[in-house]
Amino acid sequence: MPVPAPRGARSRSAFDARLLIGIALIAASVGGAMLLGAASDDVRPALAASRTLTPGETVTAADLVERHVRLGDAESRYLVPAELPEGGVIVTRAVDAGELVPVSAIADRRSTRYGAVVIGVTGRLSGGILPGATVDVWAAQQAGGGDHFAPTVIVAAATVVSVEVDSSGMVSGRTTGVELLVPRERLALLLEAMADGDAISLVPVGLPLGR
Structure with a gap:
């Protein structure tokens, strides 16, 4: 017949188990705090x-x-x-x-990546040409004899800074000038086209569906 363990031995065993559980809980708490601190460091x-x-x-x-x-x-x-x-x-x-x-x-501000230029455009503008819009600048050259060359994109993805309109206040009306932010390496080509009297058009890029 097995001899029952002394009462003191059972008490010590229960105490040891509670102690181990307490240590484990403390370790888990410290580990969680460390993980939280590491996450906050991000x-x-x-x-x-x-x-x-x-x-x-x-x-x-x-x-x-x-x-x-x-x-x-x-x-x-x-x-x-x-x-x-x-x-x-x-x-x-x-x-x-x-x-x-x-x-x-x-x-x-000290960068030479971009230059601002104002382009004179006559006639109606697309409703998508507003401040903040991205546009391609097309130019149609004209030869001395009056012959026109096929239009080409001389500046891709220029940014519209501002649009000056006539007194009617309608963007679709006659426009006196459109200020563009142009990559510096394309600025000379655009100014040359303007000086030569080429027909310049602005075409919005990436218009949302339904416009």
């Missing part, structure tokens, strides 16, 4: 637009708000406070209010 500050930013304007810290977000591998694609120049940046394409600012949508 949060980084990034800059978002406090209002809609339009192409061609200079944007400084006053136009931006700081957000703490987890970007992971995409961190290099967005503007962060440490990379904002003191004099601000130039917006090259529209950024909506509240949107994180992509580095692809800005340029350093």
Whole structure:
């Protein structure tokens, strides 16, 4: 017949089990805190637009708000406070209010990547040619004898900065000028076409369905 364990031995065994369970719970709590801390380390500050930013304007810290977000591998694609120049940046394409600012949508004010030029356009403009729109610039050359050459794209993906219209205020009316932000390497070709009196047309790029 088995001899029952002494009462003291049973008490020590129960105490040891509770002690081990307590140690395990503490270890799990510490491990969870460490994982939470590691996850929070992935949060980084990034800059978002406090209002809609339009192409061609200079944007400084006053136009931006700081957000703490987890970007992971995409961190290099967005503007962060440490990379904002003191004099601000130039917006090259529209950024909506509240949107994180992509580095692809800005340029350093000292950069020579872009130049602004105003193009005179007569007649009606497409309704899609508005500030912030992307357009291709087409030019139709004319020979000395009056013969026309086939139109060609001389600037692809220029950005509309502003549109000046007549007193009627209708974009579809006669336009006095459209200011474009143009890649610097295409600027000379555009100015040459304007000086030669070529017929210049603007064609919106990527219009939404149904327009």
